[in-house]
Amino acid sequence: MGEPIHKVDVAIVGGGMAGASLALMLAHFCPQLSVALLEQRALPDAAASIRLPSFDTRATAIAAGSLQLFKELGLWPVLRDYSAPIQRIHVSDRGHAIGASLSTREREESSFEGILGAVIENAALGPILHNALANTATQILAPAQVTDITMTPAGANLCWRTAESAPERSLICGLLVVADGVNSPLCRQLGIEISAVKYQQRALVTTVGLQHSPDGVAFERFTRLGPMALLPLPERQGQHRAALVWACEDKEAERVKKLSESERMEKLQQVFGWRAGRFIRTGAMQDYPLSLSLAKEQWRRNVVLMGNCAHFLHPVAGQGFNLTLRDCYGLAQVLSAVSSPETLPERLDLLQKYGEARQWDQRLTVGFSDRIPTLFASSGYLQQGMRQLGMLGLTMMPPVRREFVSQAAGFGL
Ligand SMILES: Cc1cc2nc3c(=O)[nH]c(=O)nc-3n(C[C@H](O)[C@H](O)[C@H](O)COP(=O)(O)OP(=O)(O)OC[C@H]3O[C@@H](n4cnc5c(N)ncnc54)[C@H](O)[C@@H]3O)c2cc1C
Secondary structure, eight states: OOOOOOEEEEEEEOOSHHHHHHHHHHHHHOTTSOEEEEOSSOOOOTTSOOOOOSSSOOEEEEEHHHHHHHHHTTOHHHHHHHEEEEOEEEEEETTSSOEEEEEGGGOGGGOBTTBSEEEEEHHHHHHHHHHHHHTSSOEEEOSOEEEEEEEETTEEEEEEESSTTSOOEEEEEEEEEEOOOSSOHHHHHHTOOEEEEEEEEEEEEEEEEESSOOTTEEEEEEETTEEEEEEEEEEETTEEEEEEEEEEEHHHHHHHHTSOHHHHHHHHHHHHOSTTOOEEEEOOOEEEEEEEEEESOSEETTEEEOGGGTEEOOGGGOOHHHHHHHHHHHHHHHHTTOSSGGGGGGOHHHHHHHHHHHHHHHHHHHHHHHHHHHHHHOOSHHHHHHHHHHHHHHHHOHHHHHHHHHHHTTOOO
16 A cells, blocks of 8 residues: 555545546546545555456456557557457347348448457456556555545545554545446435436356357347357467356346356357357356446536446446546546646536536447347347347448447447
8 A cells, every 4th residue: 555645636436447447547648637546455466467267257348449548558568468359240139040240341440450349358457457557656545445525615535444443544635536336335425316227137247168269259149038248358278268248137147057067058058059169168157237327417516427336337238348438538638638736626617528528428328238238138029120120230231330330349429
C-alpha cells in the first residue's frame, strides 16, 4: 500500500476492469490531475508474472475499437501476447441451415490491425491493467474498502479502511468516480436509483478444449436453450481452447452445474452443435445472474458512475466492458481540459458535456445487447421468422452486415 494520502483531485472507488481502465486513461490523458484508486481487495504483486489457469476462467472479447484505445495507452503489445485474435464472427441459429459469417471485409474501418477484436482471459487482463497502473503516478490504495461517503460543495469525503477491524481513514477528493460493480452499495448510499430488469437467465461460463483450432472465429450460436458464444483463446500447452458463455434459464443452469465433467461436455456439445468441431475437455463452470441494470443518473455534481454500476448488460454480444472503455475515454477527454485542478468541483459543465456525449452510444449499445437475447430467446413462430429474416439480412444485405460488424467491433458510435 502507498503512503497515506488526504486529498486528491479524483478518487476512483473500485479497482475492477472499469476503475483500473479509467485510472490508466486519466494517467495518460490528464497528467495534471492527482488520482487515487481504492480497491477493497488486495492486488497481486505488480512484479509477479501473470499466471493463468488453463481451464477455469472468464474471458473478455475486446472489440477492435477498444484495442485501438489500449494501443494509445501503450498496452497493445502485451495484450497481443496474452490474447487470441478474432478474424471472423459466425452468427447462426441452431437447427437452421442459415448462418452469417462476418469479417473485416464488411467494413475495413471497423478493423484494428486486420482483426475484429481479441479475446483475453480476465485472469490476464486484470494484472496487465494493474501492472501498467503501477508505472503511473496513480496512488493505489489496496486493500481499501470505502465505507462511507459524504458529499460536500468542494467534492467528496471518503472513509475507508484496510480491514474490518482496522481504524478508519479519510480521503478528500474533488471528483468521485464510483466503479464498485453491479448492485452498487455506494450508489445506494448516494441515493442513486438503479432500474434492474432480470432476464431470468444465468450466464454459464467455462473454458473448453477443442479438437481443432477455432482459427480466429468467434461463434454466436442461438439455440432453443439460450444463446451460446464460443470465443477463441490462445493455445496453452498445445491445447486448442475456447471460452464458452451460455445464457440459459435459471433451472437449466442448476441442472448443468450438477453434471460431471464428461456429462457437461456432452451437454455443451449437444446444445452448441458441431460448427466448431469436437469438444474434448471442459473446465470448471462459473455462473452469473443476468439482468439489464441501469443507473438512473450516471453523473451528478462531483460524482460520476463508471462500469457495471452505471450499466450492466446481457453478455451475449460482449459489449459491457467495451462500452465502459469508451465511457472512460470520453470522461478522460473531457477532464483533460481542466487546467486548474482546484476548480474541478465547480466544473459541472464538464460532467454535463460527458453525459451528453456518451448518451447516444450508450443507448445504441444497451439496445443492441438487450434486443438480441430477447429476439433469440423465444421459440415462437413470429420470433423464429424474425430471426431467420435477421440472419438472412446478415447473410445477404451488405449494409446490415456492416452495421452489425461495426457495433460488434466497438465502432458503432
Ligand atoms: C459472463 C460475462 C461475460 C462477459 N463478457 C464480456 C465480453 O466478452 N466483452 C465485454 O465487453 N464485456 C463482457 N462482460 C462485461 C464485463 O465483465 C464488465 O463490463 C466488467 O466486469 C466491468 O467491471 P467493473 O469494474 O464495473 O465491475 P467489477 O468487476 O465488479 O469491479 C468492481 C470492483 O470494485 C471493488 N469494490 C466494490 N465495493 C468497493 C468498496 N466499497 N470500496 C473499494 N472497492 C470496492 C470490488 O472489489 C471490485 O474489484 C461480461 C460480463 C459477464 C457477466
